[in-house]
Amino acid sequence: MRIGLIAMSGVRVRTKELAELGVTLPGFVNRGRVIASLPSLGLLTVAALTPPEVEVVYREIQDVRPEDALELFDLVAISSFTAQIDEAYALADRYRAAGVPVVLGGLHVTLMPDEAAAHADSIVVNGAEGAWPRLVEDFRKGCLKPRYEGLRAGVFRAPDYVVPRFDLLRGRPYNRITVQTSRGCPLHCEFCAASLRITSSFQQKPVELALEEIRVARGVTEHPFFELADDNTFLNKTWGKEFLRGLAPMGLSWFTETDISVADDDELLRLLAASGCRQILVGLESPTADGLAGIDPGDWKRRRCDQYLRAIEKIQSHGVTVNGCFILGLDSQTPEVFPQVRDFIQKSGLIEAQVTVLTPFPGTPLYARLAREGRLLQSRFWDRCTLFDVNFRPKNMSVEELESGMRWLFREVYNDAEYARRQRHYMELVKAGAGREDPRCGSRL
Amino acid sequence: MKPNWNGANIESELRGILAECCRRDLSQVGDDADLVRELGLDSLAMLRLLAEVEMRLEVRFPDSELTRLRTLRQFAAAIRSGGGDLLPGDSSGPSTALPEGRTP
Ligand code: B12
Numbered sequence: 001m002r003i004g005l006i007a008m009s010g011v012r013v014r015t016k017e018l019a020e021l022g023v024t025l026p027g028f029v030n031r032g033r034v035i036a037s038l039p040s041l042g043l044l045t046v047a048a049l050t051p052p053e054v055e056v057v058y059r060e061i062q063d064v065r066p067e068d069a070l071e072l073f074d075l076v077a078i079s080s081f082t083a084q085i086d087e088a089y090a091l092a093d094r095y096r097a098a099g100v101p102v103v104l105g106g107l108h109v110t111l112m113p114d115e116a117a118a119h120a121d122s123i124v125v126n127g128a129e130g131a132w133p134r135l136v137e138d139f140r141k142g143c144l145k146p147r148y149e150g151l152r153a154g155v156f157r158a159p160d161y162v163v164p165r166f167d168l169l170r171g172r173p174y175n176r177i178t179v180q181t182s183r184g185c186p187l188h189c190e191f192c193a194a195s196l197r198i199t200s201s202f203q204q205k206p207v208e209l210a211l212e213e214i215r216v217a218r219g220v221t222e223h224p225f226f227e228l229a230d231d232n233t234f235l236n237k238t239w240g241k242e243f244l245r246g247l248a249p250m251g252l253s254w255f256t257e258t259d260i261s262v263a264d265d266d267e268l269l270r271l272l273a274a275s276g277c278r279q280i281l282v283g284l285e286s287p288t289a290d291g292l293a294g295i296d297p298g299d300w301k302r303r304r305c306d307q308y309l310r311a312i313e314k315i316q317s318h319g320v321t322v323n324g325c326f327i328l329g330l331d332s333q334t335p336e337v338f339p340q341v342r343d344f345i346q347k348s349g350l351i352e353a354q355v356t357v358l359t360p361f362p363g364t365p366l367y368a369r370l371a372r373e374g375r376l377l378q379s380r381f382w383d384r385c386t387l388f389d390v391n392f393r394p395k396n397m398s399v400e401e402l403e404s405g406m407r408w409l410f411r412e413v414y415n416d417a418e419y420a421r422r423q424r425h426y427m428e429l430v431k432a433g434a435g436r437e438d439p440r441c442g443s444r445l
Numbered sequence: 446m447k448p449n450w451n452g453a454n455i456e457s458e459l460r461g462i463l464a465e466c467c468r469r470d471l472s473q474v475g476d477d478a479d480l481v482r483e484l485g486l487d488s489l490a491m492l493r494l495l496a497e498v499e500m501r502l503e504v505r506f507p508d509s510e511l512t513r514l515r516t517l518r519q520f521a522a523a524i525r526s527g528g529g530d531l532l533p534g535d536s537s538g539p540s541t542a543l544p545e546g547r548t549p
Binding site: 225 | 511512
C-alpha cells in the first residue's frame, strides 16, 4: 500500500498593493524567503505514525500543480492551514473524482471539521497521534470512518509519541528544519490560531526526546539551522535550562518563539546564547500598555509592557537577537499606533520586527466575537487569513486607515536604510562582545 | 598605526579569517563564490562574519553595502574602495560614526 502525504506550503498575501510593496522591501522579502521552504512537520509526524510496512511518499504543494497529471496513491492525506485550505479542498476533490480516497487533517480541519468533511472520505481532528494508526488499520480493512479524534493531551508519551520521519527530507534543499518541543500556550490570546487550538493544555516533550529528535533531524541536512515549531518554548524555565544544557554541545544555530519573561532569568539567557540560539521571536503585539488591554485573559502582556525595552536590550546584549512581533488593528489601537510601532522598533534596537494585522482565523474566540459584533467584512475569507490582509472592521479606525497605515509602516520599517541600520546594530552588539558566553563565538559562525 | 589595505594581500587575509571562523578549509572556495551558499551561513552568521572582519582588519564596511557583500572579492573591493577604511574616532579622515537615531 502507498500513501501520499501532501503538504500545503508556501507563503501568501492577497491584497495586491501589499503584495507588490512586500516584494520591494528587503526586510520583508528576506524573512519570507527564509521561511517559505519549511517542511511540514505535521506530515512527517503522520508518516512516522504509519505502520512501517506501508509506503509513504511526502510531497509539497508546489510539486502538485493543477495542470499536471495526478500522482496516484492508494490513499491521500493532506495537511491544512487556513490560508491555503481552498487549494487543499480543490486538490482533495480532484483526487476523489479520480477514485483516490482522501483524508484531511491539521489545524484548519480541527477548527472547521464540518466544512472539511465535505471534501474528504475521512477527517482527523486534533493531533494525528492517537488517530492515524487506527485510521490506517481501518482503511486496510475497508472500513474507514468519516471522522477520527486525535489526542489533545498526552501526545508526547508512549505509546502515541513518535519521532517525525526527518529522513523523508533527505536530498531536498531546506535551509531550515523544524522540530517541535511543545504544543499550546497558557496565555490563550484571543486571536491565536496555532497549536493551542489542538491541545487541551500546554504539552511539553521530555528533554531527552526533544534532544533526540534534533539529533535525528540534524543527520538529514548539511548546514542545519533549526527552527522550533513551538508557540512558547521557555514557559518552564527549569525544563528550558536542562534542554539548553543538552543542546549546547551539538554546535547548532537555532531560532524559536517564546515570551518576554526569558529576560527575567540571567542563567537562562547565558544558556540560550551558549546553545547557539540566534534569535527568539516574541509576540510584543503592541508598543503601549493600553494597546495590550484584554489581549490575553490574564492581562499578562499588558502588565509586562513597561519592561519591554529593558528586556529586549538585556536579551540582545547576551547575543540572542529578538524578532519583535506587532499586531495592528487591535481594539484599543487608534491610528496613532503606526508611528508608535515605528518609534518603538527604532528605540528598542530590535534586530528584526514582524508587523502583521489582527486576523480572525475561523474557530478562534476572536472570530466568534467579531462575528457577534457584526464586524467581519465577509463571513468566509479563508484565503485572506494571511496575517497581512484586513478582514474585519477595526474599532478605532476605518478599514482604509488600517490598510494604508500598515503600508506606511511597512515602508518605514522594511526599507533599505532601516534594514541596514538594524544590521549595523547587530554587528555592533557582536563587536561589543554580545554572546561571548557562546564558546564557539568568534571561532565558529 | 592602522594597516594599509591598498595592497593585494586582503583576499588571503580574509581567507584566513574565514577559515578560522568557519573552521573550514577554504582553499576550494573561489574569490567569487557566494559565501552564504558555499558555507551554509544564515543571514545573522553573515553579519557576525562581517563584524569579525571589521574587528580584525580594523575597517568598517558601509552600512548600505552590508546586504550586498556575499563574496571574498566583494569584501576585498569594499575594503579597498575605502568605504571601510576608517573607524569612528579616527581623526585622520571623515567620520563614519553610526547613523543618527541608532539606539544606545
Ligand atoms: C512551519 C510553519 C509554516 C511553514 C509550513 C510548512 C508546512 N507545509 O507545514 C510555512 C513557512 C510554509 C508556513 C506558511 C504559512 N503559515 Co505558518 N507556521 C508555521 C509554524 C511556525 C509551525 C507549524 C508546525 O510545524 N507545527 C508543528 C506540527 C507538528 O503541527 P501541525 O502542523 O499542527 O500538525 C499536527 C496536527 O495538526 C495534525 N496534522 C497536521 N496535518 C495533518 C494531516 C493529516 C492527514 C492528519 C491525519 C493530521 C495532521 O497532526 C500533526 C501532529 O500532531 C506555525 C506557528 C507555530 N509556532 O506553530 C505557523 C502557522 C501554522 N502559520 C500560520 C500562517 C498564517 C501561515 C501563512 C498564511 C503565512 C502567509 N502569509 O503566507 C502561510 C500559510 C501556508 C498554508 N499552507 O496555508 C498560522 C496558521 C493559522 C491557521 N489556523 O491557519 C500559524 C499557526 C502561525 C500563526 N501566527 O498563527 N508556515
